[in-house]
Amino acid sequence: MSESLLTVALAQISPVWLDKAATLEKIKAAILEAALSGGELIIFGEGLLPGYPWWLSITPASAWDNRIQKEIHAHYARNAIQIEKGELQAVQELAKKHHIAVYLGLIERPSDRGGHSLYCTLVYIDQQGEIRSIHRKLQPTYDERLTWSPGDGHGLQVHPLKAFTVGGLNCWENWMPLARTALYGQGENLHVAVWPGAVRNTENITRMIAQESRSFVISVSGLMRKSDFPAHTPHLDVILENCPEVLADGGSCIAGPDGKWVLEPVAHSEGLLIQTLDFNRVLEERQNFDPVGHYSRPDVLQLKVNQERQRSVLFNE
Structure with a gap:
């Protein structure tokens, strides 16, 4: 396939909620399916591994010193x-074997911050299986702050992938103009936005970012239904008491560099959505607008990252 063409797979799936081993198996199956379908990049939703903290909005999550919430x-x-303990090794090996890049949303418990606090993390693994x-996530949103910690700018990076330069952000940090600009300034032209799952989140911002950046924008969402909570979940009765039937309805989609739909938001459907993108469309749309190139004024406005x-x-040793 031409260097200008890139086949992407949007993995709109549900986790095996808060079961990292079982969710990893589901992720590996999706990678294999995408690779066999010609996929060169596969993207998973925000915090899919092992799942988004849905209990925060449907239980008394802010109750102080509460045994149930602690458990x-x-x-x-x-x-x-x-x-750092190699828990993504199997995913890396699959990426290398099938020459497919991976953007994976997960919940991280990193040792470089003591090994106890949690971070909403987006990991990029290249086609050689290397974590790049x-x-x-820079700023957890609203009730997410009860369980996630704020991140830093270390991961504001972009990566070459055939003719494209890819970068990504988690959920509402896609609304942060300066976070987006940090990626644009590094040459991003394929923007990945990952979400826990809701058409209401993706239907407007996906096209807006595409128009602003003159890039392809891929939004990938997860799914979560009341029936997706495993029976072994601690305090499942408390979680289900006020739980709606559908917590995340998907909404994965792709907008082109002109802001028009390449793939309109898809709801309530589990599986892979596959599309081939043409890099030349980026060059066409940058002709009249380039937010960090000819249509910028660094002598007046600059971003420091x-x-x-x-x-x-x-x-210090």
Whole structure:
């Protein structure tokens, strides 16, 4: 296939909620299916591994010193991913074997921040199976702050993929103009936006970012239904008491560099959505607008980005 053409697979799936081993198996099956369908990049939704913290909005999650909330949180932490311990190794091996890049939304419990706090993280694995960036969500949204910690700018990175330059953000940080600009300034022309899953989140912003950046924009959402909570979930009765039948309805979609739909939002459908993108469309639309190129004024407006990984303790040997 031409270097200008890239086949992408949007994995709109549900997790095996807060079961990282079972969810990893589901992720691996999706990667294999995408590769066999000619996929060169597969993208999974926000926090899919092992799942979005849905209990926060439907239980008394802010109750202070509450045993139930502590036990649910501990279960979440036990199923979070520790990348430095090799817990993504099987995914990396699949990516390398099938020459497919992966953007994977997960919940991370990193040792470089003590190994106990949780971060909403977007990991990029290249076609050689190497982890190239680990982006921790800059600002958890609203009730997410009860369980996730704020990240840093270290993961604001872009990556070459055939003719494209890809970058990504988690959910509502896609609304942060300066976070988007940090990626544009590094040459991004294929923007990945990952979401827990809702058409209401993706139907407007996907096209808006495409128009603003003159890039392809891929929004990938998860699915979550009341029936998707495993029976072994701690305090399942409390979680289900006020739980709607559908928590995440999908909404995965693709907009082209002109802001028009390549793939309109898809709701309530589990599986892979596959599309081939043509890089030449980016060059066509940059002719009249380029937000960090000919249509910018760095002598008047500039963005400064701190990409240093933040740590609480620094040791000098």
